[in-house]
Amino acid sequence: MPKRQTKTLLFIFFAVLIAGCAWLAFQPGGFAVSGVPRPRGAWEFMRVALYVTALTLAYMITYSAVEADSPSLLIALAVARAGENGLPPDEITRLLDDNALVTPRLADLLKDKMAALEDGRYIATPKGRLFARIFIFHRAVLGAGKGG
Amino acid sequence: MARFLFPLVALFANAALTALVFRLRLRPLLKAVYIGFLAGLPVLFTLELAAGGFSWNCAADSITYGALSYCHFHFVNLGETARRIRLLRELYENPAGLSRGELLSRYNAREIVSLRLARLEGNGQLVLKNGRYVSGAPAVIAMARILDFMKRALLKRSTGGN
Numbered sequence: 001m002p003k004r005q006t007k008t009l010l011f012i013f014f015a016v017l018i019a020g021c022a023w024l025a026f027q028p029g030g031f032a033v034s035g036v037p038r039p040r041g042a043w044e045f046m047r048v049a050l051y052v053t054a055l056t057l058a059y060m061i062t063y064s065a066v067e068a069d070s071p072s073l074l075i076a077l078a079v080a081r082a083g084e085n086g087l088p089p090d091e092i093t094r095l096l097d098d099n100a101l102v103t104p105r106l107a108d109l110l111k112d113k114m115a116a117l118e119d120g121r122y123i124a125t126p127k128g129r130l131f132a133r134i135f136i137f138h139r140a141v142l143g144a145g146k147g148g
Numbered sequence: 149m150a151r152f153l154f155p156l157v158a159l160f161a162n163a164a165l166t167a168l169v170f171r172l173r174l175r176p177l178l179k180a181v182y183i184g185f186l187a188g189l190p191v192l193f194t195l196e197l198a199a200g201g202f203s204w205n206c207a208a209d210s211i212t213y214g215a216l217s218y219c220h221f222h223f224v225n226l227g228e229t230a231r232r233i234r235l236l237r238e239l240y241e242n243p244a245g246l247s248r249g250e251l252l253s254r255y256n257a258r259e260i261v262s263l264r265l266a267r268l269e270g271n272g273q274l275v276l277k278n279g280r281y282v283s284g285a286p287a288v289i290a291m292a293r294i295l296d297f298m299k300r301a302l303l304k305r306s307t308g309g310n
Binding site: 037046054057061065066070071073076077084085086093096097098100101105106114115118121122123129135138141143148 | 204252283302
């Protein structure tokens with residue numbers, strides 16, 4: 001597995017998009033079998049690009065959701081595995097501690113260069129500050145709290 | 149207007165209505181997102197009809213709109229529940245940085261679990277019986293199992309495991 005999987009997947013998807021558009025631009029006929037017309041002109045290629053980009057982003061988001069362990073799903077699975085007896089709240093809190101829930105996400109921030117560790121202190125990088133600003137703005141538009 | 153912009157216009161309508169419905173506290177966030185998605189569909193189809201009716205392009209634009217709306221749903225969800233975003237926000241609000249201890253005093257596993265238990269109980273996905281949580285609605289369990297299956301297939305590991 002590559003170290004930065006998201007970046008690698010994005011590279012593959014957009015390379016396929018560029019190669020596909022180049023092939024469509026230079027091949028003379030349409031899709032004879034399916035009857036789908038070949039895109040003509042810059043606007044139609046923009047539509048193809050938007051279509052592929054939207055599906056690529058949807059795939060990437062699903063991949064990220066699969067990659068990380070969602071606490072809600074961890075809780076749901078733990079409770080389901082406990083069967084009819086269920087689990088007391090304290091047991092759930094014991095199973096999911098800071099090492100399980102916070103440490104891996106901090107490591108992700110460092111790996112994705114959104115935060116840096118300097119003299120034992122975590123500091124948001126310019127990329128991390130940009131991401132934070134986007135979400136702070138969106139949460140302000142929604143009139144919502146910090147989230148988490 | 150260039151036709152390829154139609155799904156983006158519908159997405160804008162979707163996001164604007166989601167924000168409005170939630171901001172006015174007419175519905176909870178998840179329902180506001182569903183309402184926004186449904187509201188974007190007539191916007192898309194009206195534009196398609198005005199531009200000459202339904203065609204292959206309309207089918208492609210509908211798929212594009214669906215995929216963009218799915219991304220919008222996850223974007224909203226990231227702001228609401230993502231631990232990384234919350235940690236980033238704490239760091240953003242403290243430009244001098246935070247030690248691990250300082251970070252954990254602001255956001256920690258106890259808070260994360262407590263927020264999620266409240267959400268899962270509020271949605272009926274968990275039920276508290278005699279001081280113990282048991283499964284409620286099966287949807288979240290099904291979702292957990294699907295993601296666990298995908299994790300095993302794609303990443304060769306299970307949920308919560310290595």
